Amino acid sequence: MSNTPFTAAGLAEALIACPSVTPAAGLVFDCLEAQLTPLGFAVYRFTTGEAPDGPVENLFAVRQGPPGSRHFAFAGHVDVVPPGEGWSSAPFAPEVRGELLYGRGAVDMKGAIAAMVVAAAEVPQSAGTLSFVITGDEEGPAQFGTVALIEHMRAVGSIPDLCLVGEPTSVNRLGDTMKIGRRGSTNIWLEVEGKEGHVAYPHLADNPITRLVHMLAELKAMPLDEGTDWFQASNLEITDISVGNPATNVIPSRAHARLSIRFNDRHTGKQLGERVSAIAAKHGATARPVVYGEAFLTPPGAFSQMVADAVEAELGLRPEASTTGGTSDARFLKDLCPVIEFGLCNATMHKRDEAVALADLDALARIYARIATAALAP
Numbered sequence: 001m002s003n004t005p006f007t008a009a010g011l012a013e014a015l016i017a018c019p020s021v022t023p024a025a026g027l028v029f030d031c032l033e034a035q036l037t038p039l040g041f042a043v044y045r046f047t048t049g050e051a052p053d054g055p056v057e058n059l060f061a062v063r064q065g066p067p068g069s070r071h072f073a074f075a076g077h078v079d080v081v082p083p084g085e086g087w088s089s090a091p092f093a094p095e096v097r098g099e100l101l102y103g104r105g106a107v108d109m110k111g112a113i114a115a116m117v118v119a120a121a122e123v124p125q126s127a128g129t130l131s132f133v134i135t136g137d138e139e140g141p142a143q144f145g146t147v148a149l150i151e152h153m154r155a156v157g158s159i160p161d162l163c164l165v166g167e168p169t170s171v172n173r174l175g176d177t178m179k180i181g182r183r184g185s186t187n188i189w190l191e192v193e194g195k196e197g198h199v200a201y202p203h204l205a206d207n208p209i210t211r212l213v214h215m216l217a218e219l220k221a222m223p224l225d226e227g228t229d230w231f232q233a234s235n236l237e238i239t240d241i242s243v244g245n246p247a248t249n250v251i252p253s254r255a256h257a258r259l260s261i262r263f264n265d266r267h268t269g270k271q272l273g274e275r276v277s278a279i280a281a282k283h284g285a286t287a288r289p290v291v292y293g294e295a296f297l298t299p300p301g302a303f304s305q306m307v308a309d310a311v312e313a314e315l316g317l318r319p320e321a322s323t324t325g326g327t328s329d330a331r332f333l334k335d336l337c338p339v340i341e342f343g344l345c346n347a348t349m350h351k352r353d354e355a356v357a358l359a360d361l362d363a364l365a366r367i368y369a370r371i372a373t374a375a376l377a378p
Helices: 008-016 027-039 110-122 144-153 208-223 268-280 302-315 358-376
Strands: 042-048 056-063 071-077 095-097 101-102 131-137 164-165 175-179 184-193 234-240 254-263 287-293 321-323 339-341 356-357
Touching: 008 027, 008 101, 008 321, 008 358, 027 042, 027 110, 027 131, 042 144, 042 175, 056 144, 056 164, 056 208, 071 110, 110 131, 110 358, 131 358, 164 358, 175 184, 175 302, 175 339, 184 208, 184 268, 208 234, 208 254, 208 268, 208 287, 254 268, 268 287, 302 339, 302 358, 356 358
Parallel strands: 071 131, 071 164, 164 339, 175 321
Antiparallel strands: 042 056, 056 131, 095 101, 101 356, 184 254, 184 287, 234 254
């Protein structure tokens, strides 16, 4: 890019070369700070939380624009999932082969962060305030990551007007999809207490498995919804059943199960937890719901138009507005301001030989620069 003395690919390689399996800390943040500081960003790093879900390192960087100007935030994460075995090259030794850059995090999402840095260099400080909201724990429990960053931003009064999360949203080619919302997520742990006994004398026992099976059948039959204009239908899935009974002739004393519910904006996690708890109680069971994120929607409007216009200007197509897929840290950031996710192709994320097209990195940097410029316009 004309005003930028570095490339998105070069910055991505530097970030990939810093091993950062979640929770990320230290070296990868040193690398990102070294990329942002020369661009005029004030970088604040802090670590919060305790075991088992912490400590977690986070970074908030801001370049202040003129007084009263708008504030646009880039958000993402530098932690990655474990690379696993079977890579064609070392996962944390970035390698260009042909037109692709290989390495863990190339797509999810160090490549996007590199494109954000290049984009930031293209946006003049006079245009407005830019910030980076970067956590080291998005792929893990996420208890002390973006949540802690939001607390810091509120404490210092640095609230963006709009926020773009660089998750890999594209499906078949760069630019074909952006996320304007996400379904919520809750897991619910169920426990049924019974009374142990000999299988030949069932009248002297109380088999918790029987009650568990009946309860799960009722829960699976529980109507949720048929979807909305922007969301697919909510779904409840049984993800675990466990008894731990090594004996073949003993009725066990308790049985457990776990549910996962992905829900749209017709529900809240609290309401669903209460519904499941009521059904569990009918069967003499207890339920422990944990809500990992509420459903949210950034209704189509000026912000999604900015993203679509930037993509069309660079690539000649307009992205589909989608709410599919799993959760992301946008579930927290939506409490600050309108948020949209847009990033690289997701075909190789979390897979061995994760790779990004070099041309996509350059194009994404240009798209991000256009979005930031439009978002900061008065």
